[in-house]
Amino acid sequence: MRTIIRNGYIGLTPDTLIQADLGIVQGSVYSIGRDVNRQDYDVEVDASGCWVLPGGIDPHVHLDWDFGDTVTTDDMGSGTKAAVFGGTTTVMNFIQPQPGESLSALVERWKEKSGASWAHYGFHIIIPEMNDQWLKELALLPSLGVHTIKVFTAYPGKLMLSDADIYKVLRTAGHSGVMTMVHAENGPVIDVIAEDAIMAGHYQAGYHGITRPAELEGEAVFRVGQLARLAKAAAYIVHMSSHEAVQALAFARQLGANLAAETCPQYLFLDDQVYESDSFSVARFVYTPPSRSLKDQEVLWTALKRGDIGIVSSDHCPFDMEGAKQLGIHDFRQIPNGGPGIETRVPLLLNAVQRKEIDLGSTVGWMSTHAAKTFGLFPYKGALLPGSDADIIIVDPQRVPPPIHVEQLHQRVDYTPYEGWAVRGFPRDVMVGGQWAIRDYQSTGLPPNGQFIGFQHAAVRA
Numbered sequence: 001m002r003t004i005i006r007n008g009y010i011g012l013t014p015d016t017l018i019q020a021d022l023g024i025v026q027g028s029v030y031s032i033g034r035d036v037n038r039q040d041y042d043v044e045v046d047a048s049g050c051w052v053l054p055g056g057i058d059p060h061v062h063l064d065w066d067f068g069d070t071v072t073t074d075d076m077g078s079g080t081k082a083a084v085f086g087g088t089t090t091v092m093n094f095i096q097p098q099p100g101e102s103l104s105a106l107v108e109r110w111k112e113k114s115g116a117s118w119a120h121y122g123f124h125i126i127i128p129e130m131n132d133q134w135l136k137e138l139a140l141l142p143s144l145g146v147h148t149i150k151v152f153t154a155y156p157g158k159l160m161l162s163d164a165d166i167y168k169v170l171r172t173a174g175h176s177g178v179m180t181m182v183h184a185e186n187g188p189v190i191d192v193i194a195e196d197a198i199m200a201g202h203y204q205a206g207y208h209g210i211t212r213p214a215e216l217e218g219e220a221v222f223r224v225g226q227l228a229r230l231a232k233a234a235a236y237i238v239h240m241s242s243h244e245a246v247q248a249l250a251f252a253r254q255l256g257a258n259l260a261a262e263t264c265p266q267y268l269f270l271d272d273q274v275y276e277s278d279s280f281s282v283a284r285f286v287y288t289p290p291s292r293s294l295k296d297q298e299v300l301w302t303a304l305k306r307g308d309i310g311i312v313s314s315d316h317c318p319f320d321m322e323g324a325k326q327l328g329i330h331d332f333r334q335i336p337n338g339g340p341g342i343e344t345r346v347p348l349l350l351n352a353v354q355r356k357e358i359d360l361g362s363t364v365g366w367m368s369t370h371a372a373k374t375f376g377l378f379p380y381k382g383a384l385l386p387g388s389d390a391d392i393i394i395v396d397p398q399r400v401p402p403p404i405h406v407e408q409l410h411q412r413v414d415y416t417p418y419e420g421w422a423v424r425g426f427p428r429d430v431m432v433g434g435q436w437a438i439r440d441y442q443s444t445g446l447p448p449n450g451q452f453i454g455f456q457h458a459a460v461r462a
């Protein structure tokens with residue numbers, strides 16, 4: 001099948017946007033230009049007045065993740081379908097070994113679970129506790145097509161590793177071409193503050209926001225930066241949410257730490273006013289870190305624009321309000337942490353472009369290109385250059401859709417933090433690996449075409 005996308009405004013890369021035709025042959029971009037010969041193509045798609053962009057890459061999702069007491073509601077099928085409807089054509093999912101499971105068995109288990117994936121997919125492996133077997137196996141991960149692991153400085157007794165163990169992981173990973181992703185918050189101190197709140201009778205969901213102060217995020221970002229530096233390893237700080245985190249990142253880099261960083265829409269578009277209520281409906285905003293102040297929001301946008309933070313991921317981690325979130329109705333500490341966002345991430349960013357708050361080229365970088373570079377997929381993904389994979393979204397900036405309603409989204413969860421928001425930026429058409437998954441806002445009904453990405457780990461910016 002040869003397809004020509006006519007007369008769109010194409011984001012070839014964040015720096016190069018041109019009005020042109022885009023020819024696709026055998027799943028790859030074949031030609032870009034104005035004189036592309038119509039007869040050479042079987043299918044023609046008119047993109048006049050539309051943006052033609054590399055499909056979004058979401059490097060932080062929790063699909064079918066067992067978070068101790070409960071499992072996230074989206075699996076690889078439903079979550080990647082929602083991703084594609086929201087303009088994301090590649091996701092990277094966090095997978096976690098069971099006690100005693102080898103990391104190679106883990107990767108095989110997840111490849112089997114991912115057979116009907118709408119989006120391309122890769123894996124990051126969570127290291128939930130330290131043992132010699134996993135430490136040894138770390139070095140072999142690149143041969144399994146996995147180049148990233150994740151550790152936590154939060155959730156003591158559940159997922160947190162000690163600083164000593166994080167150092168050991170970083171050291172081994174650094175020697176092995178594996179990048180360590182880190183959830184950076186000071187978990188033990190947060191537990192003390194949260195316990196104080198409960199003792200004072202403050203059990204409501206809104207206390208989640210108050211009991212995870214930004215100081216404890218900044219502290220952990222800097223600590224991880226120093227450990228990574230000593231271990232001569234690259235690290236990637238997930239879900240940066242605060243001014244304190246941005247400053248700590250800058251200082252650690254200044255000292256020589258090799259750090260990459262992401263933030264998420266819930267820190268760019270929502271703020272801590274969402275916690276100012278005693279109602280349990282606030283549990284919709286119980287994700288970690290919490291949304292911060294408007295000042296933090298402004299600092300995060302500046303960090304994106306300066307290139308200090310390169311990536312906007314979703315941290316999609318859905319739990320139903322009428323389901324697992326109820327675990328914390330009498331104690332906010334028991335509310336499963338996480339919120340949905342895989343389908344709304346790209347549209348929220350493109351909506352900000354429509355509102356002239358940010359420019360389209362930079363946005364292509366944050367939603368796609370920089371993740372492709374950081375995780376070694378560029379220029380096959382994250383760009384529409386000759387030879388790039390044909391993972392493409394077409395967005396009609398003229399279209400004013402109805403406001404977002406959870407019923408219209410494809411995420412398998414009973415709420416969205418963005419209910420009622422007017423968002424212009426959902427894709428009209430989405431191509432995954434050269435095959436149309438969505439045309440004119442509807443599924444084409446073709447079988448899911450997502451492929452496993454055995455990605456290469458690229459150099460991380462210093």
Ligand code: URP
Binds near residue numbers: 062286287339
């Ligand atoms: O609240 C969140 N983000 N839940 C998912 C786990 C994590 O910390 O990334």
Ligand code: ZN
Binds near residue numbers: 183239288289
């Ligand atoms: Zn996290």
Ligand code: ZN
Binds near residue numbers: 315
């Ligand atoms: Zn997460």
Ligand code: ZN
Binds near residue numbers: 406407419
């Ligand atoms: Zn609704």
